Amino acid sequence: MVFSSLLFLFRFLPVFMICYFLVPRKMKNLVLFLGSLVFYAWGEPVYIFLMLFSTISDFIWGRLIEDYRGKGSSRIFLLCSIVINLFLLGFFKYADFLLQTVNSIFGTTLPLMHLPLPIGISFYTFQTMSYVIDVYRGDVKAQRNILQFGVYVTMFPQLIAGPILKYHQVEKYLKDRRVDLEEISYGARRFVTGLAKKVLLANQLGLLWTQISSKETAQISVLMAWLGVVAFAFQIYFDFSGYSDMAIGLGAILGFHFPENFNYPYLADSVTNFWRRWHISLSTWFKEYVYIPLGGNRKGLARQIFNILLVWMLTGIWHGAGWNFLFWGLWFAVFLILEKLFLGEFLANSPGVFGRIYTLAVVLIGWVFFALEQPGEILSYLQAMFGMGGVGLVNSQALYLGSEYLVLLLIALIACLPLGSRLVHRLKSSKTGPAMALYRLGEKVIPTALLVLSVAYLVDASYNPFLYFRF
Amino acid sequence: MTGKEETCVDDKRNSLLTVGLICAVLLVLGIADLCNGDKIYSETENRLLASRPAFSWDALFVGTYGEDYETYMTDQFVGRDKWVRLKTRADILFRKREINGVYLASGHYLIGVNDPEEYTEQMENSRIASLRKLVNRWDAKVMLVPTADNILTDKLPMYAPYYQEDRLLTKVKEAVGDEHYVDVYHALQDHAGEPVYYRTDHHWTSLGAYYGFLAWARSMNRYPYPYDIHGMQTVSDDFQGTLQSRINLDWAKDTIQYFPETEKKAVTVTYDLKDTSDSLYAPEYLDTKNQYGFFLNDNHAFVEIHTGYNPGKTLFVIKDSYANSMIPLLTTHYETIYVVDLRYFNGKLFQFMEQYEPEQGMDVLVLYDCIHFLEDFKYY
Numbered sequence A: 001m002v003f004s005s006l007l008f009l010f011r012f013l014p015v016f017m018i019c020y021f022l023v024p025r026k027m028k029n030l031v032l033f034l035g036s037l038v039f040y041a042w043g044e045p046v047y048i049f050l051m052l053f054s055t056i057s058d059f060i061w062g063r064l065i066e067d068y069r070g071k072g073s074s075r076i077f078l079l080c081s082i083v084i085n086l087f088l089l090g091f092f093k094y095a096d097f098l099l100q101t102v103n104s105i106f107g108t109t110l111p112l113m114h115l116p117l118p119i120g121i122s123f124y125t126f127q128t129m130s131y132v133i134d135v136y137r138g139d140v141k142a143q144r145n146i147l148q149f150g151v152y153v154t155m156f157p158q159l160i161a162g163p164i165l166k167y168h169q170v171e172k173y174l175k176d177r178r179v180d181l182e183e184i185s186y187g188a189r190r191f192v193t194g195l196a197k198k199v200l201l202a203n204q205l206g207l208l209w210t211q212i213s214s215k216e217t218a219q220i221s222v223l224m225a226w227l228g229v230v231a232f233a234f235q236i237y238f239d240f241s242g243y244s245d246m247a248i249g250l251g252a253i254l255g256f257h258f259p260e261n262f263n264y265p266y267l268a269d270s271v272t273n274f275w276r277r278w279h280i281s282l283s284t285w286f287k288e289y290v291y292i293p294l295g296g297n298r299k300g301l302a303r304q305i306f307n308i309l310l311v312w313m314l315t316g317i318w319h320g321a322g323w324n325f326l327f328w329g330l331w332f333a334v335f336l337i338l339e340k341l342f343l344g345e346f347l348a349n350s351p352g353v354f355g356r357i358y359t360l361a362v363v364l365i366g367w368v369f370f371a372l373e374q375p376g377e378i379l380s381y382l383q384a385m386f387g388m389g390g391v392g393l394v395n396s397q398a399l400y401l402g403s404e405y406l407v408l409l410l411i412a413l414i415a416c417l418p419l420g421s422r423l424v425h426r427l428k429s430s431k432t433g434p435a436m437a438l439y440r441l442g443e444k445v446i447p448t449a450l451l452v453l454s455v456a457y458l459v460d461a462s463y464n465p466f467l468y469f470r471f
Numbered sequence B: 001m002t003g004k005e006e007t008c009v010d011d012k013r014n015s016l017l018t019v020g021l022i023c024a025v026l027l028v029l030g031i032a033d034l035c036n037g038d039k040i041y042s043e044t045e046n047r048l049l050a051s052r053p054a055f056s057w058d059a060l061f062v063g064t065y066g067e068d069y070e071t072y073m074t075d076q077f078v079g080r081d082k083w084v085r086l087k088t089r090a091d092i093l094f095r096k097r098e099i100n101g102v103y104l105a106s107g108h109y110l111i112g113v114n115d116p117e118e119y120t121e122q123m124e125n126s127r128i129a130s131l132r133k134l135v136n137r138w139d140a141k142v143m144l145v146p147t148a149d150n151i152l153t154d155k156l157p158m159y160a161p162y163y164q165e166d167r168l169l170t171k172v173k174e175a176v177g178d179e180h181y182v183d184v185y186h187a188l189q190d191h192a193g194e195p196v197y198y199r200t201d202h203h204w205t206s207l208g209a210y211y212g213f214l215a216w217a218r219s220m221n222r223y224p225y226p227y228d229i230h231g232m233q234t235v236s237d238d239f240q241g242t243l244q245s246r247i248n249l250d251w252a253k254d255t256i257q258y259f260p261e262t263e264k265k266a267v268t269v270t271y272d273l274k275d276t277s278d279s280l281y282a283p284e285y286l287d288t289k290n291q292y293g294f295f296l297n298d299n300h301a302f303v304e305i306h307t308g309y310n311p312g313k314t315l316f317v318i319k320d321s322y323a324n325s326m327i328p329l330l331t332t333h334y335e336t337i338y339v340v341d342l343r344y345f346n347g348k349l350f351q352f353m354e355q356y357e358p359e360q361g362m363d364v365l366v367l368y369d370c371i372h373f374l375e376d377f378k379y380y
Helices: A006-022 A025-043 A048-067 A072-106 A121-137 A146-154 A167-175 A181-213 A222-254 A271-277 A280-291 A301-318 A323-348 A352-371 A375-385 A396-415 A419-429 A433-459 B003-035 B057-062 B064-075 B080-093 B121-138 B165-176 B184-189 B206-220 B242-247 B283-287 B321-325 B327-333 B349-356 B370-376
Strands: B102-104 B110-112 B141-145 B233-239 B254-258 B268-271 B275-277 B302-306 B314-319 B336-341 B363-369
Touching: A006 A025, A006 A433, A006 B003, A006 B064, A025 A048, A025 A146, A048 A072, A048 A121, A048 A146, A072 A121, A121 A146, A121 A167, A121 A280, A146 A167, A181 A222, A181 A396, A181 A433, A181 B003, A222 A352, A222 A375, A222 A396, A271 A280, A271 A323, A271 A352, A280 A301, A301 A323, A323 A352, A323 A375, A352 A375, A396 A419, A419 A433, A433 B003, A433 B080, B057 B064, B102 B242, B110 B242, B121 B165, B121 B363, B121 B370, B141 B165, B141 B184, B141 B206, B141 B370, B165 B184, B165 B370, B184 B206, B206 B254, B206 B321, B206 B327, B233 B283, B314 B321, B314 B327, B314 B349, B321 B327, B321 B363, B327 B336, B336 B349, B363 B370
Parallel strands: B141 B363, B314 B336, B314 B363
Antiparallel strands: B102 B110, B233 B254, B268 B275, B268 B302, B302 B336
């Protein structure tokens, strides 16, 4: 099930929330766990057993690691857990990719397995791995309650599209959590904001990208190519951050405090900075569990460069089993390394605008690798972007699509700047007078209006894709 | 009470209101949707709606039950028409000029979008090849009517793409030869300022059909029957056609007219070899959404018309729905008209035509709009 569906909004969510708030405190985890299973099973009836297996397996390894702490076997248990997790991920997500690669290199004809990817597997295996590693390091105590651990792994708000929770971030809320009305109100508003970002902005601009990317390259002018990649940049940002908003909002309603996952990424003034603002829960995961354990920047420059390359190859391939994703990761690694070497210092000493434009260019070109899969498509799209497509700067189709989507693009532009939240903050901090009254009114009217409008777009949904089926 | 406590109470009340409003939307609509009965058919959208999927464990495990249920929910959602309307309004607010495959054109016209990339050269060539076979065998006249986007081009949104039918028509003319080609394109273009297309429907109006009829007569070297365009009779002034359904907004209302001269002499019309009528028109359609069905009782696989004109002369028409409003004008030139709509016709067209051909031979007319020609025409 996905959040941006009538089924979720008008069947699952009301029924779940009523059950959740009616039952006594002791039973809330049970309701949340069962609800999450229903949520997951709706779209993935079979793979639910895979998720449960993963849950039970890491629950046991976690306890064993703690019980044998200080002995050699503790390390072996950690290794077992990680091997199992990586095997599951590798088997279900990367098997066909590996087979294809082997086939094309050695000319073999090993049959592919064509397994559908279990939704959310990349998110929940990363969560369970964070748990066993945290336990091994002694950062957290092993969970003795299987239900609480089950809730951590399967919890529906962040199950299918993050943010990726690290165990130590939510440990205390699993045991006991309380909410007050203001948190519920905040959560509800946050959820609706995310829904609107997904349905009203991401889906609509996604249409623009689909229209442009499906054209033959011979028809794509420079303007149209940039229009397309900007549309994709907006689509993936509003889609992904919208899902995170919905997750954080639902979490807040249930009494959790999930970490933020995005922080106005397109305002970044360096690629290093971009990755502190984009999908924060993933980049910090890799930092905490891969980059730093490998020595990070403490073992000399050569080792650091190697570490960066490795981490960003993994980050790339995490987003999907394909060469283009690997290349996308490496693309960023190159700029991160350049910034470590000299570019970072240069950027720090030049006007901020310069860094922003440079970062946007790197990111936008990166999205071409990300959005298109075949090397031929990628190359010809890049050629179109840089005027080597043979159509010229502007054609009438570009002007038509540009004017058709102008208002939406402007709204999207404003929505990815912190203008709105600054305005809200200013109104709110005035405490009294007309500004406060305005805030009070907006706080109620805007989310309700956004919700109603989103429902309209869902009912007439010709286009409502789920982008994370490859993650 | 101190000031601080007051704001605290205030905050509480505000939070309660916000949560209350959002919950109210979800609960009220959710309950209303549960109580809402299912519709089989949507009049406004002119299509069958998804019905509740049958539950089975198998379907659940494969995952199809979940998918089907979501389609069902979207199709049957409470107040569906109103939601679609709200979405269209929002799209208009976002200054979109193309909604659900319809251009919001100037002069209160809705014009169907025909994406030029959808109609390939290969498609054109294969249709033209079968057309040529038909023309060579039957000495047929070919009349391909341009769609509104090609005639009312100045009304389209700026830079809006459309499939250019003049290029197709030039190819058709070359393939079948001048003597078999009826030039409706220029006939309509000469009258582009007049209401030759409906504002809310993809068909041409009776006036448009009349100009088509004149072009046909010219190419047949016949004196056209003297229809009086000022004497046309109005049967409906609240027609909202197929294009209006797609945006589901009160956009404009069209007038449906017909030429009363076509009713001067008695006719016998037989639909699909069984139902007989004494009129070319079916007023009962004027009470439904599909008012264009007024002409020739909507679409049928085979229609047989007998008139009191020109004894011994027979016409065989292979057509789409554009023809429905023009065929009445042709009844004054033939004693017998056979009409085949290939979209509903199962059988061999070639054999069927031979079977109906009288000894003295018959005229054959292929009458389509350009788009339906590319999508549906065949000869076999």
